[in-house]
Amino acid sequence: MQHSLKRRNETDSCFFLSRYRHRSSMATLNLSSLQALSSHRLCSSFPQNTPTPSFNFQLKPSINPRPISLKPYVSEKPRARVVALAVKSLGDTEALAVSPENDGPAGELPSGAGVYAVYDTNGDVQFIGLSRNIAASVAAHWKSVPELCGSVKAGVVDEPDRETLTQAWKSWMEEYIKDSGKVPPGNESGNATWVRQAPKRKPDLRLTPGRRMQLTVPLENLIDGLVKENKVVAFIKGPRSAPLCGFSQRVIAILENEGVDYESVNVLDEEYNYELRETLKKYSNWPTFPQIFVDGELVGGCDILTSMYEKGELASLFKK
Amino acid sequence: MGVTKEQVELSLKAKLNPSHLEVVDISGGCGASFVVEIVSEQFEGKRLLERHRMVNAALEEEMKQIHALSIKKAVTPEQWKQQQESNQSNPAA
Numbered sequence: 001m002q003h004s005l006k007r008r009n010e011t012d013s014c015f016f017l018s019r020y021r022h023r024s025s026m027a028t029l030n031l032s033s034l035q036a037l038s039s040h041r042l043c044s045s046f047p048q049n050t051p052t053p054s055f056n057f058q059l060k061p062s063i064n065p066r067p068i069s070l071k072p073y074v075s076e077k078p079r080a081r082v083v084a085l086a087v088k089s090l091g092d093t094e095a096l097a098v099s100p101e102n103d104g105p106a107g108e109l110p111s112g113a114g115v116y117a118v119y120d121t122n123g124d125v126q127f128i129g130l131s132r133n134i135a136a137s138v139a140a141h142w143k144s145v146p147e148l149c150g151s152v153k154a155g156v157v158d159e160p161d162r163e164t165l166t167q168a169w170k171s172w173m174e175e176y177i178k179d180s181g182k183v184p185p186g187n188e189s190g191n192a193t194w195v196r197q198a199p200k201r202k203p204d205l206r207l208t209p210g211r212r213m214q215l216t217v218p219l220e221n222l223i224d225g226l227v228k229e230n231k232v233v234a235f236i237k238g239p240r241s242a243p244l245c246g247f248s249q250r251v252i253a254i255l256e257n258e259g260v261d262y263e264s265v266n267v268l269d270e271e272y273n274y275e276l277r278e279t280l281k282k283y284s285n286w287p288t289f290p291q292i293f294v295d296g297e298l299v300g301g302c303d304i305l306t307s308m309y310e311k312g313e314l315a316s317l318f319k320k
Numbered sequence: 321m322g323v324t325k326e327q328v329e330l331s332l333k334a335k336l337n338p339s340h341l342e343v344v345d346i347s348g349g350c351g352a353s354f355v356v357e358i359v360s361e362q363f364e365g366k367r368l369l370e371r372h373r374m375v376n377a378a379l380e381e382e383m384k385q386i387h388a389l390s391i392k393k394a395v396t397p398e399q400w401k402q403q404q405e406s407n408q409s410n411p412a413a
Contacts, residue, residue, distance in 0.1 A: 247388065287376050287383045300369050303391050307368065 087115055087155035087168040090128075090175045095119060095151040098142055109135040109152060113160035115168040117176070118186070118194075121150035125176055127186030127194045130169040132160070143259070145193055148186075204239050204264045205230075206272035219279045228296040232262035232318065235280060236290040240264040247302035248290045254309045260318045294318070322351025323382045335378035336360045339397050346390075354386060357393035359400040368394065 096109060098118075116134045118127045118141060126148045131137035134154045142149045157168050177183060186194040207222045208215060215222075227233050234251055238244030243252055255262050267277050267289055277289070284291055284298045292299045294317055299305060308314050325345045332341055340359035347353035356375065363371045371394040376383065383389065395403070 285373060288389060298369065300372055304368050304372060
């Protein structure tokens with residue numbers, strides 16, 4: 001936009017100069033003996049459109065405001081330069097392929113704050129966004145619309161305050177609009193494809209309809225069916241959204257970080273999961289909670305899951 | 321009354337005959353939470369889940385009073401040796 005404004009000023013300036021020369025020529029024809037003086041007067045009087053000599057003399061002070069008006073324009077340049085320094089231009093930034101491997105902590109995408117542009121496999125820009133964590137945002141996009149994520153350009157912004165981030169995003173948007181003549185499809189108003197939707201937390205599973213109902217099947221059978229019908233089941237203390245002990249909290253954090261689809265059961269729910277704790281300890285031959293089952297088999301508790309997570313063994317476990 | 325660190329050590333030594341054992345009471349001395357690191361030949365050929373079960377079984381009586389047991393390490397002497405060598409090489413790297 002700065003460049004655009006600058007160009008407009010230049011255009012206007014040429015236009016004014018053209019007019020001035022025209023009038024100057026007329027003045028010369030009419031007042032050849034006062035050519036120099038009349039030229040000066042005409043120049044100063046132009047904004048007012050009053051060519052009479054008496055007014056010309058009075059309008060001399062109007063020369064002063066012009067130098068003052070130049071200062072604000074000059075001071076705007078440093079700001080533009082600051083924005084330019086905050087992030088490379090879109091055209092100068094190198095594109096990185098988007099893939100599940102790149103989404104990981106060892107991926108090439110930066111996890112810092114900044115601006116990013118998502119290209120589809122045809123090399124067309126689909127969306128330009130800003131984020132506090134570029135890698136996380138791109139990972140989220142990949143999960144929701146993988147067919148539109150072919151590669152990404154990322155511009156990290158140091159000292160990312162809100163204004164700087166917004167300025168960086170604007171500079172990339174303006175650059176793209178200038179080059180392509182249109183807005184990226186994902187940034188058009190009304191397009192919600194790229195908006196980060198609130199994560200839908202699964203509800204915890206309940207083993208029974210409630211205390212008032214009489215069980216017709218032994219609790220062991222309900223547990224057995226549950227862990228075999230669902231690929232990953234975590235029996236935890238407290239609800240998934242707010243685990244009540246550190247070990248359960250750790251397990252939920254690991255499962256969420258792995259992005260695995262899992263079920264959770266709150267063993268402290270005395271209304272729907274009563275008597276579950278003692279029954280499950282016998283069923284699994286494991287004395288503590290949380291307990292994690294995969295493919296119907298106990299994997300272990302928080303320690304074992306943490307150990308496998310740190311060794312990078314969970315991906316293969318969940319892919320079986 | 322809670323379980324003492326010495327009781328935990330005694331039970332593990334009696335049943336698993338460890339070549340290395342470290343028990344830390346992380347509950348400030350009230351005997352409710354322990355962290356365990358244990359090295360034993362009895363873990364040979366067993367996967368992690370079974371090793372943890374062996375430790376749980378060895379502490380069956382104590383577990384009735386323990387609120388939290390964290391088994392940070394359950395390895396064979398050979399694995400323990402490898403880890404020690406790995407730790408020694410780290411500072412040099």
